[in-house]
Amino acid sequence: MANRHWSREEVAATVRFYLDMLELEIHQTPFNKAERNRALREFLNDRSSGAVERKHQNISAVLVAERLPYVDGYKPLGNYQGILAEEVEAQLEQRPELLTALQALVTAEVTDDEAAEVLSYDDILQRLVDTPTRPTSTWTDRVREEGNRYARVRKIDYLELEARNRSLGSAGERFVLDFERARLVVAGREDLAHRIEHTSVERGDGAGFDILSYDTEGSERLIEVKTTRFGGHTPFYVSANEVRVSEQEQQRYHLYRVFRFRERPELFTATGALSDVCELQPSVYRGRVS
Structure with a gap:
């Protein structure tokens, strides 16, 4: 049956x-x-x-x-x-x-309703969920084997459009800034909370990460934030520079995935090179005939 x-x-x-x-x-x-x-x-x-x-x-x-x-x-x-x-x-x-x-x-730009929620330290820390486990045989492998023979290439990549939404990306970064400050203050490291840097704003996008934070012992955390209004398994885009920096700084590099941003934002984290913690698929190539 x-x-x-x-x-x-x-x-x-x-x-x-x-x-x-x-x-x-x-x-x-x-x-x-x-x-x-x-x-x-x-x-x-x-x-x-x-x-x-x-x-x-x-x-x-x-x-x-x-x-x-x-x-x-x-x-x-x-x-x-x-x-x-x-x-x-x-x-x-x-x-x-x-x-x-x-x-x-x-x-769409992030609305006041989406961005205005102010959470207590305890409330925002409860938004952290377990990191999804990475199966040995991934669903995306099976999609490539079976699905691409039938589905045509869509002219509009809606997930890439969302990834380029700077308003949403900035709102997600602010959410993570609040989360990191809460994490350090609750751990008794208010001194470190005051030192957190919004790197993508203060240094620009070329650093390969968005936020410089710290663990409770004072070691640096290089945090790359990816935000979606959809579910936590929604694919996201990373740049070649982000991949390179994550490989160079594996011990300090952290991915923070913020999801369900429209309703009740949650996040999970992963530490290490993006090639180790994610299934990376090439999506853009640059070519030249000389």
Whole structure:
């Protein structure tokens, strides 16, 4: 039963329900995932709730392969059917309003409502979550094997547009500055908290990191901040300079990933060279014929 292939009709219904949820999420309209799971199963051939959840995760993987965000809570999962990627692409073509709303969101400046939240030290420190474990066989490997044969290259890279959103990036850095000050003050190192530097502002973008902070013993932390309004598994972009500095300063280099910035920002951290803590995929090449 568990290995039955999904029919085209089942796949189409599942993609339709998923994209409905994505559109609601873009517009910050509340919805209940469990209720939508139950409603969708009425259109399917005796599928379990868990099977639907896994198919939703497959759709997340298709979207990420096409440089689109996924519905938060459905961690991307590869190894999906080719017809799934085809169906996602076909339905996206029929929903230009979804892509228009998405482009408006990823390019929008951070609003006062998003940026104005002032947290106590205890509150902001509770926003730190566990760093996702890196599996031995990554979902992005499986996306490349299966997905790219079916999904066309999208003209607009929505995740790159968000990565270029300086307003969002700056707001994420300010959130991390507040987090670092709280971490040091609560640890009894207010002296070090006063020494934290907003490097990307004070020195410019060429340093290869955004914030100079400290651990409780006084050693430097070179912090690179990556911020998204979407879920914590959303891919992000790093520069060649950031990769190089992270390799040169492995012991001091820290990635701080800030996510769900529109709602309740959270973050996780990873220490070391970006090539060790992330799965890096080349996205831009510079060429010259001499």
